[in-house]
Amino acid sequence: MRKLSGIFLVGLCVGAIGAVAVTIGHGAVQAPQAIAVTPVVTTMSESASPSPEPTPTPTPTPTPKETPKSEPPAVDAAELDRLVGSGEVSAVVFDRQLGKTTVSLHADRGYTSASLVKLLIALAVLERGGPVADVQRMLSRSDDDLASRFWSAYGGPAIVTGWAKRIGLTGTRAPADPGRWGDTRITAKDVVKIYQYVLAHGPAAIMAALRAATERGSDGFRQYFGIPDAAGGRAWAVKQGWSCCRPTRMLHTSGVVGDYIVVVLSEHPASVDYATASKRVTAVVSALLG
Template identity: 40%
Template sequence: MKPLAPLLVTGPLVVAALAAPSAAAHAAASKPPRVPAGTTAAWVVFDRQAGKFVATRNAHRKYRSASVVKILIAIDYLERRKSVPAADAKLLRIMLRSSDDDAASTFWDRGGKGQIIVRTARKLGLSDTTPPPAAKPGFWGYTSLSAYDVVRTYRYLLDRADAKVRDTILGHLRRSTPCGTDGFDQTFGIPDGVPRPWAVKQGWSGFGTTPPVRCDAKAAAAAISLVAQRAAGSGVPDYGRPVLHTTGLAGKGDRFVMAVLTAHPAGSTWSGSVKRITTLTRDLYRSVS
């Protein structure tokens, strides 16, 4: 197994220079994305081919996880069992592919709620990942995490997890559906801004329980949860602000491990937020690829 990189990222990281036709072209390609005013963004990109981080911003800043935590829920469930009943296999499929919230809540309750996060954070070495506030034990989407910890989680799946766990989780994420079961379009960020192949897990929170336009799977596919649980108490990162996250693997052979986490101004629309994170993700990928 390949060792993971040191836990802490301290200081700026330099984007590795790939062969470029000119210094000007390289400078343009490696220019980091511009974050719009009022938006808080964090990202980490690890290049598995180069064996190093190639982009980072606010790597250890904590965000509420929204549905990104479903990866940790799945890891915890699978690693504590020798076999998976057919009914649970179905729940895992819709939770990971279509970000189904009821499926996540089923596993969350069975696994001891916040203890799932305590166990996985300890095992994977996630220094920024903590359970929801004690006053909100049932709100799995209030788990706090960072872009660095998300990338570390994917690297754990790729390099250290048992093959059955890795193949089950990443197999589903490679088949992420255009629409979440709650009707939100989940093709923002990596799916819309990065060329295939990729595997993704998205997260969104704070946009209400009903999408402004219900997702059309055919239209979303051609264009290429948390059911918006609102932050309602202290201890929840980005209280009162909608968050939108795109995370996953990109490039041939899963070359890049990416996490882009964003918090948007209070009252932001879904469409405006989606445009912002997709532009950030597209520009980020272009700067490292």
């Protein structure tokens, strides 16, 4: 601070002393500010001036907190088994953001694929430059006639064995009867791997067709059971499968719901009709998604 001058009057022992007002600014929490000093001189001929008010320091804007990612609820394996009654069920949920499986129930149990093998048929046909529109119709409407035509023209059982090796499917087997593509053997864990491959490397036409799945397949069967009925407004892309009765009834739902790959495979006694089995599979998916 600089010195202040004293002013003395004759006969009086009165000294006028300059007052110094010091204003200190408050720094933000993260980075303290330098102290600012403002000198003020007062004489007898001046009236006292108020000290200057501190300059307000802006309040730091809070850093917004990230909203925690919602995850599917914890699932009781016994409860999922109970939901299919006398049938069998396998379920796998894979979180694409976390890169890990969050639900795995009987993931290695084998089932007859029904129409889920059409995912492999689509990969085989499109890789060799086959008709995109027909492949998409085969997937979105689950068209069996197109699947049979492609199966014969693009390698039959070799489609399954070749793509199983390429993707790393450990529980997938070509059908014993080479003419029956729907009898291909699959597991829930392998179906998740197929989706991972399609999402990362497959032609975009495949996922576009799964997002456009129609409510009824080409045979009139209602294929919105499972994921579509349980998604609750969330965006989905699905490939469904159904078959009967050699000797049991198969009903599968698979696809992508938001950030999750969801696969539910189920097998029911032939005495359980499709309507009942469909409701049971939807209940399983509802339990998985919450």
